[in-house]
Amino acid sequence: xxxxxxxxxxxxVVEKEDVTLDCVYETRDTTYYLFWYKQPxxxxxxxxxxRNSFDEQNEISGRYSWNFQKxxxxxxxxxxxxxxxxxxxxFCALSEGRGGTYKxxxxxxxxxxxxx
Amino acid sequence: DAGVIQSxxxxxxxxxxxxTLRCKPISGHDYLFWYRQTMMRGLxxxxxxxxxxxxxDSGMPEDRFSAKMxxxxxxxxxxxxxxxxxxxxxFCASSRGTSGGLYTDTQYFGPGTRLTxx
Numbered sequence: 001x002x003x004x005x006x007x008x009x010x011x012x013v014v015e016k017e018d019v020t021l022d023c024v025y026e027t028r029d030t031t032y033y034l035f036w037y038k039q040p041x042x043x044x045x046x047x048x049x050x051r052n053s054f055d056e057q058n059e060i061s062g063r064y065s066w067n068f069q070k071x072x073x074x075x076x077x078x079x080x081x082x083x084x085x086x087x088x089x090x091f092c093a094l095s096e097g098r099g100g101t102y103k104x105x106x107x108x109x110x111x112x113x114x115x116x
Numbered sequence: 117d118a119g120v121i122q123s124x125x126x127x128x129x130x131x132x133x134x135x136t137l138r139c140k141p142i143s144g145h146d147y148l149f150w151y152r153q154t155m156m157r158g159l160x161x162x163x164x165x166x167x168x169x170x171x172x173d174s175g176m177p178e179d180r181f182s183a184k185m186x187x188x189x190x191x192x193x194x195x196x197x198x199x200x201x202x203x204x205x206x207f208c209a210s211s212r213g214t215s216g217g218l219y220t221d222t223q224y225f226g227p228g229t230r231l232t233x234x
Contacts, residue, residue, distance in 0.1 A: 043205065045207065045209075045225035047222055095221070102172070102218050103219075107158075108158050
């Protein structure tokens with residue numbers, strides 16, 4: 001069955017520390033997409049990144065970077081030099097359904113607290 | 117470009133009352149999704165539409181819930197009668213719809229409606 005696991009419920013770091021948020025997924029499809037979203041205290045869900053299953057190149061966007069490893073079914077998210085504004089709940093999501101029923105599955109989220 | 121618009125942002129109602137949540141998707145997007153977020157169950161997909169037609173409503177919890185999309189720029193989620201366990205944040209999202217298939221799309225979310233049923 002399809003599943004997205006974010007084992008870290010809550011992480012606290014001090015400003016300027018690096019932090020990695022883990023995401024492990026399960027799927028039987030060979031073609032799928034992975035996403036990360038940010039939900040700040042204001043409540044909206046903000047799209048961060050989309051990655052397809054054939055592209056295992058790491059991606060960097062400013063202080064954000066993503067490491068996709070198909071061998072371990074993981075799509076981890078690292079924030080370098082964290083800032084208080086990074087405090088939010090971060091969700092990983094899996095999208096599949098090329099050959100059948102469409103599924104867009106969210107993990108349970110990791111709450112990141114960045115302390116000044 | 118404007119993002120997904122939802123109204124109201126907050127709704128407080130009493131048990132038994134009818135509640136209507138509204139959504140305007142991003143212009144040009146062919147798919148619209150309704151989600152519910154609770155602490156216990158996380159983010160759940162309730163229903164989604166393609167070109168105003170409901171495609172999958174298997175996530176709708178009960179017959180008390182109904183959703184419509186009368187045109188490409190407007191959708192409603194209605195709960196009648198409402199119950200305290202319906203209290204949650206309800207999100208609307210939309211996606212463009214590409215030739216690669218729905219599963220390749222990014223969903224863009226609205227700000228959500230926080231519903232409290234007393």
